[in-house]
Amino acid sequence: MTRDLQTLSRRWNAALVPLLAALVLAGCATAPAELPPVNAPAQFKEQGAAVAPKEGTWTRAQPAEAQPRGEWWRAFNDPVLDALVERADANNTTLQGAAARLAEARALARSTDADRAPQIGVGAGANRAAGLDRVQSPNAQTLLTAGANISYEVDLFGRLSQASDAARLDADARAGLLQSTKLLVEAETAQTYLSLRALDAERALVRESVDAYRDTLRLTQRRYQAGDLAELDVARVETEVAATESDALTLDRQRAETEHALAVLVGDAASNFGLRTDAWSAALPVIPAGIPGTVLARRPDISAAQKSVLAAQARVGVAQAAWFPDISLTGGAGYASSTAGDLFKWSARSWGIGALLSLPLFDGGRREAGVQSASAQLDGALASYRTQVLTAVKEVEDQLSALRILDAQSEVQAKAVASATRATALSDSRYRNGYVSQLDLLDARRSELRNRRQAVQVRSAQYQATVGLIRALGGGWETAVAEAAPAGVSPKVAVR
Known part of the structure; x- marks a missing residue:
């Protein structure tokens, strides 16, 4: 022995x-891979002075995808919205598909790790x-x-370890994409629900106008029968009644389609899903000023892009190790x-x-081509990452500018509604007393309806832009504002 x-x-x-x-x-x-920083603006243009930012105002943000995002939709103070978002998180099929792809990536990472262990x-x-x-x-x-x-x-030259790192980073990128998909689904659920409530409010306005036109039609018919008006006046009012009813039916169709889209988002069949018509009671949260540009580092899609860059760097190492x-x-x-x-x-x-x-001595350039391919993939991942950051900045600026302009538009539109309402009341009184023509009354009512519907649409756009901004910021904003606020100052969410 x-x-x-x-x-x-x-x-x-x-x-x-x-x-x-x-x-x-x-x-x-x-050499080991390095995480690319998020080159974010120090301050968003729409939250600072109304001038373009100067050069050199970009700052590097540390990765912060692990920061809590919270249940941001609860700021709208709408129990129906809360329940719908929770159903979407649990049952949305797009979210389930992203979760399956993450599980697949993690299984592949474990399979790649197995190559580094002894095989018995x-x-x-x-x-x-x-x-x-x-x-x-x-x-x-x-x-x-x-x-x-x-x-x-x-594994003397790191081929297996770098392949394992690349697979693990791919799984991390999939995890970021899952979080991004989750945020997208939640935002789309909120926006679709708020669109439905806006349609309910607009439908109520149009139906109210139909009732008003019918009252006018009854009055006009009585005056026509009494010989005070011509048949032409009756035909005009009948036209307004029919046209307004047609608008109401168009809104009914839009509401049905919106409700069906909401059913898909919450993972239910459109035939089994329904929301009753209800008052638009959701609060409109106001995101406070002073949100730092570094908040973009919290976005899960940027985190996923960073991990994809690291995975591409690791694969360059795998390709280079083929020479050993x-x-x-x-x-x-x-x-x-x-x-x-x-x-x-x-x-x-x-x-x-x-x-x-x-050790292969001659392979017809296969290894060199492998290195070039991996390097090209790294360049592509870096370009995609930079594009993702620029797109994130654009999305935030888009929503901030939309909210700023919509706020001003809402004030102007409120004045237009008040004036149109007053004009309709005066025209109706004067028409009943024979001081103005029927055309004047119909024109006043059309103007009032148009302005009221425009006011509802502006309000709906404010809700849509608020949800869009929350999504562009990567979710709940309280943590980001708290980090940027002076000591002792706590960020508050205003509601209007």
């Missing part, structure tokens, strides 16, 4: 000589063959084998015998160890 162990030791030492020689070259592996297996076999030397072995013989084998690839030798260690032990009864006897034992070093 001692002699066998000494022989085994000498053979292991001989096998390790190539490994020790390869260690000299191990320092040539790729057992096996048994039976072979029957005639000997090559028919003088010594004229008859066919049976060989029975049973044993275990082990193999291990020595592959070193594998193998070993096996078991029994071999021509008879089953002698298979597990000590005399039938067999074992073997080995080390294999392989």
